[in-house]
Amino acid sequence: MTSTGALIEERLSSGSIVSGRLLASELGVSRTAVFKHIARLRRDGYSIGSLHGQGYRLEPRFDGLLPLEIRNRLTTRTFGRAIEMLESAESTQILLRRRAEEGAPEGLVVVALEQRAGRGRGGRAWHSPRGGLWFSLLLRPKIPMRELYMLTLIFGIAVTRALKQWGLEPRLKWPNDILVGEMKVCGILLETSGEPDRAEFVVVGIGVNANFPAACLPEEARPTSATILDLLGEKIDRAALLGAILSESEALYGQASSGGFGPIVREWKATSCTIGSEVVISSLGREIRGLAVDIGTDGALVVQTSNGLERVYSGNLSYSKRKGA
Amino acid sequence: MTSTGALIEERLSSGSIVSGRLLASELGVSRTAVFKHIARLRRDGYSIGSLHGQGYRLEPRFDGLLPLEIRNRLTTRTFGRAIEMLESAESTQILLRRRAEEGAPEGLVVVALEQRAGRGRGGRAWHSPRGGLWFSLLLRPKIPMRELYMLTLIFGIAVTRALKQWGLEPRLKWPNDILVGEMKVCGILLETSGEPDRAEFVVVGIGVNANFPAACLPEEARPTSATILDLLGEKIDRAALLGAILSESEALYGQASSGGFGPIVREWKATSCTIGSEVVISSLGREIRGLAVDIGTDGALVVQTSNGLERVYSGNLSYSKRKGA
Numbered sequence: 116m117t118s119t120g121a122l123i124e125e126r127l128s129s130g131s132i133v134s135g136r137l138l139a140s141e142l143g144v145s146r147t148a149v150f151k152h153i154a155r156l157r158r159d160g161y162s163i164g165s166l167h168g169q170g171y172r173l174e175p176r177f178d179g180l181l182p183l184e185i186r187n188r189l190t191t192r193t194f195g196r197a198i199e200m201l202e203s204a205e206s207t208q209i210l211l212r213r214r215a216e217e218g219a220p221e222g223l224v225v226v227a228l229e230q231r232a233g234r235g236r237g238g239r240a241w242h243s244p245r246g247g248l249w250f251s252l253l254l255r256p257k258i259p260m261r262e263l264y265m266l267t268l269i270f271g272i273a274v275t276r277a278l279k280q281w282g283l284e285p286r287l288k289w290p291n292d293i294l295v296g297e298m299k300v301c302g303i304l305l306e307t308s309g310e311p312d313r314a315e316f317v318v319v320g321i322g323v324n325a326n327f328p329a330a331c332l333p334e335e336a337r338p339t340s341a342t343i344l345d346l347l348g349e350k351i352d353r354a355a356l357l358g359a360i361l362s363e364s365e366a367l368y369g370q371a372s373s374g375g376f377g378p379i380v381r382e383w384k385a386t387s388c389t390i391g392s393e394v395v396i397s398s399l400g401r402e403i404r405g406l407a408v409d410i411g412t413d414g415a416l417v418v419q420t421s422n423g424l425e426r427v428y429s430g431n432l433s434y435s436k437r438k439g440a
Numbered sequence: 441m442t443s444t445g446a447l448i449e450e451r452l453s454s455g456s457i458v459s460g461r462l463l464a465s466e467l468g469v470s471r472t473a474v475f476k477h478i479a480r481l482r483r484d485g486y487s488i489g490s491l492h493g494q495g496y497r498l499e500p501r502f503d504g505l506l507p508l509e510i511r512n513r514l515t516t517r518t519f520g521r522a523i524e525m526l527e528s529a530e531s532t533q534i535l536l537r538r539r540a541e542e543g544a545p546e547g548l549v550v551v552a553l554e555q556r557a558g559r560g561r562g563g564r565a566w567h568s569p570r571g572g573l574w575f576s577l578l579l580r581p582k583i584p585m586r587e588l589y590m591l592t593l594i595f596g597i598a599v600t601r602a603l604k605q606w607g608l609e610p611r612l613k614w615p616n617d618i619l620v621g622e623m624k625v626c627g628i629l630l631e632t633s634g635e636p637d638r639a640e641f642v643v644v645g646i647g648v649n650a651n652f653p654a655a656c657l658p659e660e661a662r663p664t665s666a667t668i669l670d671l672l673g674e675k676i677d678r679a680a681l682l683g684a685i686l687s688e689s690e691a692l693y694g695q696a697s698s699g700g701f702g703p704i705v706r707e708w709k710a711t712s713c714t715i716g717s718e719v720v721i722s723s724l725g726r727e728i729r730g731l732a733v734d735i736g737t738d739g740a741l742v743v744q745t746s747n748g749l750e751r752v753y754s755g756n757l758s759y760s761k762r763k764g765a
Contacts, residue, residue, distance in 0.1 A: 236635060257724055259754045260585040261738075263636035290637065308633040310561060311588035312615065312754030399582055413586070413738075428584045429637030 119144050120152045127156070127163065127173040128186035134170035156183070178326065178352050180226055188358035193222035194252060194365040195357070201227045206234050207251040208306060208320045215253050215308070215316040223253040226357070233322060235302055236291070237431070242336055246327030246344070248353045252361070254317040256372070263307060263314065264414025264428075265371055267291045268383045270303050270319055273364035275386050280359055281343070281351055286388035289407070289416050289432050294388060297437070298341035300324050321360065326350040376412065384410055391438035394418065398430030444469050445477045452481070452488065452498040453511035459495035481508070503651065503677050505551055513683035518547035519577060519690040520682070526552045531559050532576040533631060533645045540578050540633070540641040548578040551682070558647060560627055561616070562756070567661055571652030571669070573678045577686070579642040581697070588632060588639065589739025589753075590696055592616045593708045595628050595644055598689035600711050605684055606668070606676055611713035614732070614741050614757050619713060622762075623666035625649050646685065651675040701737065709735055716763035719743065723755030 119142050126133045135149040153171050157163055160181055162174045175184040182198040189195050197220065204210055204227035211225045227250070230243035243249045256266065267290055274293050275285040278300070285301075286294045293301035301323045309315030324332075324342040332340055343351050371379060384390050389407045396403045396418070405420035415426035444467050451458045460474040478496050482488055485506055487499045500509040507523040514520050522545065529535055529552035536550045552575070555568035568574045581591065592615055599618050600610040603625070610626075611619045618626035626648045634640030649657075649667040657665055668676050696704060709715050714732050721728045721743070730745035740751035 237638065260588065260632070260636065261753060263585065267636065305636055306634065307585070307636065309631065311585065311592065311630055311632065313562065428586060 118142065119148055120155075123149065123152050124156070124183055127161075127171070128183040130173070130187055132166060132170045132172045137170075175354065178350055178354065180228065180354055180357075185224075185226070185354045185357060188354050190358065190362050191222075191365045193220075194361040194368075195222065195224040197223045199223070199225045201225070203227060203229050203231060204249075205232045206230055207249055208234055208304065208318055211251040211253055211318050212306065212308070215318060219253055221253060221255040224250055224357075224361070226250040234304060234320070235322075236304055241302060241304075241322050242332050243322060244327050244331045246325060246331070247342075248321075248323040248325045248356055250321055250357060252319045252321070252364075254319060254368070256314060256317060256368075258314060259312045260307065260309065260314055261311075261413070263305060263317065264290075265376060265379065266317060266319065266368075267303065267305055267414070268379050268410075269367040269371060270305075270321065270364055272379065272382050272386060273360050273367055274301050274303070274321065274323070276363045277356060277359035278343075281347065281356070283343070283346060285386075287383060287386050289387065289389040289394075289410075290429070295341050295346055297339075299339055300341050300343060300346070323353075323356065325353050325356065380410055380412060388434075388438055389416070389432065392434050393436035394432050395435050396427055396430040396432045398427055403427055403430070404435070443467065444473055445480075448474065448477050449481070449508055452486075452496070453508040455498070455512055457491060457495045457497045462495075500679065503675055503679065505553065505679055505682075510549075510551070510679045510682060513679050515683065515687050516547075516690045518545075519686040519693075520547065520549040522548045524548070524550045526550070528552060528554050528556060529574075530557045531555055532574055533559055533629065533643055536576040536578055536643050537631065537633070540643060544578055546578060546580040549575055549682075549686070551575040555647075559629060559645070560647075561629055566627060566629075566647055567657050568647060569652050569656045571650060571656070572667075573646075573648040573650045573681055575646055575682060577644045577646070577689075579644060579693070581639060581642060581693075583639060584637045585632065585634065585639055586636075586738070588630060588642065589615075590701060590704065591642060591644065591693075592628065592630055592739070593704050593735075594692040594696060595630075595646065595689055597704065597707050597711060598685050598692055599626050599628070599646065599648070601688045602681055602684035603668075606672065606681070608668070608671060610711075612708060612711050614712065614714040614719075614735075615754070620666050620671055622664075624664055625666050625668060625671070648678075648681065650678050650681065705735055705737060713763060714741070714757065717759050718761035719757050720760050721752055721755040721757045723752055728752055728755070729760070 135146045139146045139149050164172050164174050175187045182200050207225040207227050229245045230249050233241035233243035235241035271287045271291050278285045288294050291303040292299050304320040307314045307317045326344050329337055329340055329342050329345050394407045405418040408419050409417040415428055418425045460471045464471045464474050489497050489499050500512045507525050532550040532552050554570045555574050558566035558568035560566035596612045596616055603610045613619050616628040617624050629645040632639050632642045651669050654662055654665055654667050654670050717732055719732045730743040733744050734742040740753055743750045
């Protein structure tokens with residue numbers, strides 16, 4: 116992009132009024148050059164008003180996910196400050212991983228309006244029709260791989276905090292699903308690459324069943340899935356939700372980077388529907404049954420089984436008797 | 441490759457005599473087709489003898505690293521059963537990672553006679569002139585990332601066991617260097633990709649300063665590096681060394697897969713020059729000084745510092761006073 120374009124976009128995304136006259140003289144370009152870039156942005160789908168005698172102003176559409184509309188909602192320093200938006204992606208994870216390998220900086224976000232081959236944990240499919248919020252965030256944390264579980268907790272908490280702003284009561288299900296009631300509204304996938312003692316990068320994928328009815332999901336996913344549209348009876352502003360998730364996670368990430376794991380583990384436990392429930396976990400070919408009693412400081416789910424306490428680090432969990440049920 | 445070619449190569453690499461007449465009739469091809477493949481292998485550099493009236497036999501050259509010569513030395517079931525050999529690679533790690541992403545099976549080995557941009561831990565350069573043994577091995581272990589340290593221990597032990605067969609007395613330096621005396625003869629690099637609770641694949645890179653004089657290394661590497669040629673005063677059969685490393689590591693890997701971590705940690709400690717030494721570790725921006733006293737069952741190096749015991753999971757270690765020195 117030209118520096119003219121970059122500056123116009125920066126000003127517009129901050130909510131400022133962009134005076135074509137002032138900007139043209141500041142950059143030493145013609146007012147026509149400024150107008151041409153505004154015209155291009157309008158063709159891209161942006162709603163940009165002309166304020167007579169003052170200049171141009173971006174008017175973010177409700178639920179608009181174009182990059183400047185998202186940046187307009189952001190209160191973060193690095194998360195989401197660079198954004199790529201795609202109408203349709205095979206998978207935002209795959210694209211962002213490629214960007215990571217090319218050297219992209221921490222905080223880059225890739226959003227897709229739909230994913231053709233969205234991925235969940237363990238290589239499972241994640242259905243990503245239009246209307247959902249499907250995005251991936253690039254992190255370059257300076258931690259050994261054994262501490263990655265902390266990121267799982269952080270993003271789980273961040274999503275629950277964000278959803279609460281819309282009046283929902285989300286619960287965390289170990290290791291990283293977000294439920295409302297018994298139904299999944301959001302999944303989180305962490306993928307990483309690097310050496311055992313230092314992650315080179317982490318790609319955090321977050322998928323929220325937002326503005327589509329659960330009827331749009333394939334039959335096998337419906338019994339366990341909910342959508343925000345169905346729960347609230349109306350659409351949510353996905354750009355605002357994305358901004359809230361990024362803002363909450365950036366704050367928690369900063370806290371963890373300065374060693375504050377304790378409050379994160381406590382909040383996760385307090386928001387979880389797993390602790391206190393009778394669970395069945397299939398983990399690396401074994402089945403573990405018992406009462407989930409704690410999350411260890413090393414990320415283990417601690418399960419009281421008939422053979423004593425077991426520490427479980429991976430697996431698929433289901434409830435045999437959910438807390439309070 | 442044609443099935444004729446594959447079968448000829450399988451027979452040759454096992455050390456069998458390949459009868460052109462019998463093979464031709466077995467496969468329903470002409471004896472000329474068999475001979476043509478033998479001729480191609482000879483052009484590729486293989487030494488294949490003709491035993492009058494019996495057939496062809498591969499005669500592996502001393503220190504020959506062509507795939508059939510390596511397979512001829514192998515006693516493994518999966519490690520190294522598939523091999524790619526390159527005259528010159530940018531980095532065997534990068535190539536094998538690409539193969540992993542394409543779905544290559546566990547055990548695939550990539551060998552390069554030289555690396556143009558060999559990599560060590562933390563993105564540092566690893567000098568890989570001709571004469572060394574530079575290879576990468578693909579693993580697909582069913583373990584969470586927090587257990588990858590066990591692979592670091594396994595490959596360290598496997599290399600020391602192999603080098604002992606040539607009368608050397610190698611020692612392990614935490615986290616994964618192999619020294620003879622004070623000097624590094626081998627480095628090990630583990631790189632992985634996957635989800636925190638399940639590695640998708642691990643690429644194990646092993647570089648042995650084998651058949652070249654240390655004078656071939658750049659000046660900055662010489663004060664800390666030794667080569668087997670310098671230590672023994674003669675060349676080693678690299679294919680045999682590779683076979684020994686793969687054989688030892690496959691055995692240990694099998695042992696670890698069935699949960700036998702205890703003997704591995706014990707052997708690592710017994711072979712280590714780190715435990716019992718005064719160490720300085722720079723780890724994620726901090727410096728830790730003290731006496732290295734143990735390796736924990738979670739892979740931590742346990743250091744007795746002036747503030748008590750510290751568990752260190754990553755970093756670069758140097759000795760302030762080495763055990764026995």
